Amino acid sequence: MTERKKVTLPNLFKKVAEGEPITFLTCYDYPTAHFQEQAGVDMILVGDSLGMTMLGYDSTLPVTMDDMIRHTQAVRRGSPNAWLIGDMPYMSYQPSVETAIRNAGRFMAEAGCDAIKLEGGAEMASRITGIIASGIPTMGHLGLTPQSVSALGGFRLQGKSAQSAKKIADDAKALEQAGAFAILLELVPDRLCQLITERAEDCFIIGLGAGPHAHGQLLIYH
Template identity: 55%
Template sequence: MKWTAAKIKALKGQRKIAMVTAYDALTAALVDDAGIPTILVGDSLGMTVLGYETTLPVSMEEMLHHASAVARGTRNALVIADMPFMSYQPSVALALENAGRFLKEAHADAVKLEGGAMRGEMIEALVKNGIPVVGHIGLTPQSVKEMGGYRVQGKTPEQARQLMDDAMAVEQAGAFAIVLECVPAELGEMISNALTIPTIGIGAGAGCDGQVLVFTDLLGMSGKPAPRFVKKYATLHPLIAEALSAYRSDVEDGSFPSEEHTY
């Protein structure tokens, strides 16, 4: 069954929604085969696979390249493409153009963009033009310079009220789901209960309608400390390092290739 934005939206109150990031066809196929209904081609690829320090340098061409690969590796999951920094902020017209490219060129099913009430007009324009949208509020990595770092958001009553207003505005504008990142669990649950669209949490508590994790984080591939909200379902980094070291040794001492690996 191919997941659509409408089907994901209808899961609100019915079952929790799993989302995982993917950046290539192989990873996408693994996620898809596991029955996970939503795949996010996150601009987190800037740090996970491109070696940038933040998401800010990620370009449209890089995102289109990776989103296309993910779409080719996916049969059933809904593929959501992150709109990178400055691909939508300047104007509604630019947002329409670039979001359209994700659907037309990369064959993504939806786009995600950061920001709350200030994105209302933009989200409404995208949806009216047939482009499904996922919102993103709380810790918005593209605003890391303005926020002064990766910090929990919504800790004061004023901030909490603003995030609630932002969530309501994103829903009213027509988004079919919204990511809540790094907000107190109580606030995540309050926002989830107030909305009729699913909330996808990342560091926002169990009260959200779904959860998203970065593929390399949940599999423990990087070998670096993970954020508090990450649960590692495997620790692959030492296994990969051991395998590569063994391969190097076999090549150096001549034990690979052996007769069984030779034509």
């Protein structure tokens, strides 16, 4: 078997430019990461969804940075070459830019991540800018954001009204301008995802329950 090369951000943008879909899966443990490595998956997200899929919580809110670091370390050992993204858990970045930078740095230094992901719209642009200024690539997350599920009224489709669709589109542009290399759009209408994907210039769009028009799809492995 040909030895696999490390996936880099330029590799991912090259795929987007050539119209080749990005493969992207969640992963929470070493053996699953090994399978995904052998399959040649481009990107792996160690999501805070592990709180529900692996730890038995009713939501993602109880997940801690220590939980995330331990699982991400295992995934990195199983998949040394995928572009590995650590998911910032609840209250690991919301309090301040400094808190966000410190915890994002833990993912890089302790778990070997290539990037981090955080939820939120324009109100989180300063966090993204600060993290990127520290040398850490950052992915945004809009639409259904599980850490805000209570405020969103549960796990339901987002961006159905003209007003909410415009806000998501505006937030996507704000995250792109803040420097996000990619944006995850979760559970939004496919037409909205298509519009945001077509307008993206300096980032690529990943869909999760958002139709077929994104540059790639995130599939939840569990």
